[in-house]
Amino acid sequence: MAARLLIPLLLVLLVGSHAALASSVEQTCANATEGSNRKDLDAFCVTTLQAAPGSATADAHGLAVIATNLTLANYTAAVATIKDLQRRGGWTDGQLAALATCRQRYIEALNVVHSAVHALATGRKQAYVADMGAVRRAATDCDDAFASARGARPRIRGGRLCAR
Numbered sequence: 001m002a003a004r005l006l007i008p009l010l011l012v013l014l015v016g017s018h019a020a021l022a023s024s025v026e027q028t029c030a031n032a033t034e035g036s037n038r039k040d041l042d043a044f045c046v047t048t049l050q051a052a053p054g055s056a057t058a059d060a061h062g063l064a065v066i067a068t069n070l071t072l073a074n075y076t077a078a079v080a081t082i083k084d085l086q087r088r089g090g091w092t093d094g095q096l097a098a099l100a101t102c103r104q105r106y107i108e109a110l111n112v113v114h115s116a117v118h119a120l121a122t123g124r125k126q127a128y129v130a131d132m133g134a135v136r137r138a139a140t141d142c143d144d145a146f147a148s149a150r151g152a153r154p155r156i157r158g159g160r161l162c163a164r
Contacts, residue, residue: 025049028060064120064128071135072113079106094149102142109138 029045049055052066082103085091091099116131 025055025058025063028063061120068113068117068120068132071132072110072117075106075110075113075135075138079103079110082106092149095146098142098145098149101145105138105141109135 025046029042029049033041033045048070049063049066052070055063055066058066082099086096086099086103112131112134116128116135119125119127119131
């Protein structure tokens with residue numbers, strides 16, 4: 001679930017930093033991840049955004065739009081995967097509770113992403129940053145729910161969330 005956490009984190013850093021002056025993916029990602037303890041964030045940001053159509057010619061605002069759309073797609077996929085994991089069974093009560101928390105938080109976050117899209121489109125930078133901060137917390141809350149469950153967490157394999 002780390003990848004699902006990183007895109008909203010990068011968005012908040014991207015819009016909240018001086019990255020608006022940057023004109024390339026590399027510059028924007030370097031500015032957005034500056035000072036982070038996670039050394040892999042810059043490479044993840046660059047790789048993710050460069051793979052998106054239109055990123056090569058996008059300014060910082062355009063990159064925020066692209067990253068927001070990626071977040072929407074990733075969170076939608078997370079909800080579907082969580083539903084699948086819940087249907088599979090074989091989970092402890094604590095793990096089932098954690099999956100329920102994850103599903104609820106990602107669904108709530110999807111509603112907020114739509115608000116963030118509107119804020120970004122209407123130039124309300126502070127509202128966008130606040131919304132994406134709330135979106136980021138969904139992944140953190142999900143991770144915390146599994147930490148509390150003290151059981152096996154779903155893992156990402158081949159870009160897919162897997163049971164064990």
